Amino acid sequence: MKANEGRVVVVSNRLPVTVEHGPQRLHVEPSAGGLVTALRPLLDDSAGVWIGWVDSEPSPEIERVLEEYSARRNFTLKPIFLTPEEKSRFYCGFSNEVLWPLFHDLQSRCNFDPTYWDAHLAVNERFAEMAATEAQSGDLVWVHDYHLMSVAASLRRLEVNQRLSYFHHIPFPGPDIFEKLPWREEILTALLDFDVVGFQTVRDRRNFIACLRHFVKAAEIKTEEDHVIVDEPGRRTVVGAYPISIDFNEFARGASDEAVSMRAREITYDLNGCTMLLGVDRLDYTKGIPERLSAFRHFLETHSELHGKITLVQVVVPSREDIPKYVELKSEIQRMVSEINGQFGEPGWVPIHYIHRSLDRPELLAYYRAADVALVTPLKDGMNLVCKEYCAARVNNDGVLVLSEFAGAAFQLHSGALLVNPYHTRAVAEAIRRACDMPLAEKRKRMRRLRARVRSEDIFRWRDSFCSSAATGPLQIAKPPFEQRLPRRVSA
Ligand code: ADQ
Secondary structure: OOOOOOOEEEEEEEEOOOEEEEOOOEEEEEOOOOHHHHHHHHHHHOOOOOEEEOOOOOOHHHHHOOOOOOOOOOEEEEOOOOHHHHHHHHHHHHHHHHHHHHHHHOOOOOOOOOHHHHHHHHHHHHHHHHHHHHOOOOOEEEEEEEHOOOHHHHHHHHHOOEEEEEEEOOOOOOHHHHHOOOOOOHHHHHHOOOEEEEEHHHHHHHHHHHHHHOOOOOOOEEEEEOEEEEOOOOEEEEEEEOOOOOOOHHHHHHHHHHHHHHHHHHHHOOOOOOOOEEEEEEEHHHHHHHHHHHHHHHHHOOHHHHHOOEEEEEEOOOOOOHHHHHHEEEEEEEEHHHEEEEEEEOOOOEEEEEEOOOHHHHHHHHHHHHEEEEEEOOOOOOOOOHHHHHHHOOOOOEEEEEOOOOOOOOHHOOOOOOOOOOOOOHHHHHHHHHHHHOOHHHHHHHHHHHHHHHHHHHHHHHHHHHHHHHOOOOOOOOOHHHHHHHOOOOOO
């Protein structure tokens, strides 16, 4: 798939690699995580550039190992380095104490420190300067995620006239929540400096449009087929919904591997034949892990006949460990796991097995294969790739998916999954019960439906539909002078 005649210049918060200090020298490792998982298949096709932050002290040695890594591939990695203060205010501050909680409807967790906003603008400017240096005529600049919503505004100021596209990986809140953001008009108008803005679901797109109607009065909005056109004097933006996904065939193939099947049988054997529930999450309060543990506790309290016959395996990959809220969450989860195990455990049966580390792909697939039920119950999630990976890995067309109605994936998977409100402890416990009792024929019917949907709407379809909008969307050439495109209302 070619997005357009030129190259693709990807701009994301992180590079798709981590730079690690080996015993002798630095080396570069491809990294894990939702965004990277989703974009990795693009790397092979894109002969372009990937710009992103490397969380290390700047050094010629790092630049050199990244150049060597790039030389072995068909694309170039361009690192951005942040000072400790920029990391603290832009990344930990504005991105993770303002935008992340607010956009996940958790405004009480926000810290609207005004210095965070200044850092957001300054760092977005740095990314834009690098993109302006790298982008050539005819290239498509594709910016990813909430950290970098103001990059197009800076690029326009630098008089970059290439196609600028943006994909928003997390939810977009409705006006009642978004209005709390002290820089709400600035963020909205900055997004309108992109030619194409993509969201995960129609709900996110609807919320964005509703926010525009409230806060950007000059915007003229009209719906055309499956996207929305937003016109402002001198600029036009296409707004669409493009649900991100996984490489279904790769997951299905990997899950069918003999070594993975054997490892799955080992896991089942080690659990003494207990029905296995599985949670796999990045350690994050949006993923609803304590709420899920409460639901499981309620399940055990109300189903003593199943003690010794059911086990929850909760796999958590460490994340954002330098942010205090995440450190607290880690302790809370550990405390709850040990309380539940202490309250219900018996010799020969541990109710919850807790794994706090990243699993490699074959091990992850073996857990997906071994799990009778996947519990994917985020409080809010842009999409959630774990539920799609679980379906792809269920090569025998069995297994039950319990899915939060607040995950973006629920829009596609509602007819095969058991949908739950993750805040409703009793309803989640009831869904666990239903999943355990479900006849095999119904499991198969549901899982076939789920797998067909994930197979047909895979990562390549996401990429192709986004890139085709980006290639054919409007090009904002006739721009008014930048001063006229400043936010309509400048906040104090
Ligand atoms: P994330 O919040 O990181 O992504 P998600 O979509 O669930 O969330 O992806 C997590 C990825 O990490 C999955 O590929 C999963 O396999 C992997 N993972 C999780 N725990 C793991 C473990 N212990 N070991 C190994 N791998 C593990 C953000 C948004 C999401 C959106 C994605 C993509 O928050 O809503 O779906 O981007 O757009």
